[in-house]
Amino acid sequence: MSEPVIHRYETREALAEGLAAGVAAVLAGAVATEGEARLAVSGGSTPKRFFERLAAAKIDWRNVTITLVDERWVPEDNERSNAAMLRRHLLAGPAAAARFVPFYEPSTMPEEVFDTLNDRFHPIGRRFDAVILGMGGDGHTASWFPHAPGLAECLDPATHDTIAIVHPLGMDEPRVTLTLPPVVDARFLALHIEGEEKLATLEAAKTGGPVADMPVRAVLGAARTEPLAVFWAP
Numbered sequence: 001m002s003e004p005v006i007h008r009y010e011t012r013e014a015l016a017e018g019l020a021a022g023v024a025a026v027l028a029g030a031v032a033t034e035g036e037a038r039l040a041v042s043g044g045s046t047p048k049r050f051f052e053r054l055a056a057a058k059i060d061w062r063n064v065t066i067t068l069v070d071e072r073w074v075p076e077d078n079e080r081s082n083a084a085m086l087r088r089h090l091l092a093g094p095a096a097a098a099r100f101v102p103f104y105e106p107s108t109m110p111e112e113v114f115d116t117l118n119d120r121f122h123p124i125g126r127r128f129d130a131v132i133l134g135m136g137g138d139g140h141t142a143s144w145f146p147h148a149p150g151l152a153e154c155l156d157p158a159t160h161d162t163i164a165i166v167h168p169l170g171m172d173e174p175r176v177t178l179t180l181p182p183v184v185d186a187r188f189l190a191l192h193i194e195g196e197e198k199l200a201t202l203e204a205a206k207t208g209g210p211v212a213d214m215p216v217r218a219v220l221g222a223a224r225t226e227p228l229a230v231f232w233a234p
């Protein structure tokens with residue numbers, strides 16, 4: 001397990017500014033050298049401020065592809081949709097010119113459209129210029145929930161699938177998520193967390209133990225040239 005580098009900010013605003021500046025530099029660099037850039041971001045509530053700062057970055061968004069790290073299996077008119085949150089906070093202003101690749105397809109269960117989604121994500125999933133993860137208080141990241149049916153498929157380092165389906169215990173909604181390889185193969189990999197409680201969760205994950213108890217350990221334990229960058233503010 002390589003030690004993550006923790007970037008501590010005094011405020012959530014300063015964190016959003018700092019993370020957005022870093023991600024914008026990575027994307028601009030990829031556009032300049034390769035003609036295009038690929039970014040995967042998390043959903044939930046934490047990234048909103050960061051999205052709004054990033055959306056204003058002066059880069060050639062027409063050559064940037066953005067997708068989610070994971071999605072709740074709900075249509076975009078549902079308030080729990082990560083895609084809807086991303087459209088509101090990131091695909092606004094200059095960043096509206098980016099190409100967005102969503103997970104959700106109308107169907108009752110994601111299993112019905114797994115092949116379509118896997119084919120959709122395969123070309124962009126290897127390899128991302130930047131992946132920004134979030135984390136829940138239970139140690140889940142992406143939609144890798146502790147002991148969830150589907151977790152083993154998510155975390156298989158040898159899988160050729162870019163996405164996996166998860167059925168988190170105690171939740172009605174299925175999830176669709178990137179698998180471990182496209183996440184840990186990202187050029188720039190960051191974990192964006194806020195609050196003392198999440199810092200304590202990260203510290204608990206770092207002490208070691210079963211990955212299925214705290215799936216964020218799969219990221220902490222991945223062999224990478226660059227260490228995981230943690231962006232934290234109280």
Ligand SMILES: O=C1O[C@H](COP(=O)(O)O)[C@@H](O)[C@H](O)[C@H]1O
Binds near residue numbers: 046069070082141142
């Ligand atoms: O459900 C999810 O939760 C995590 C953490 O969300 P937050 O609201 O605590 O920031 C998020 O990273 C993930 O993308 C999302 O689907």
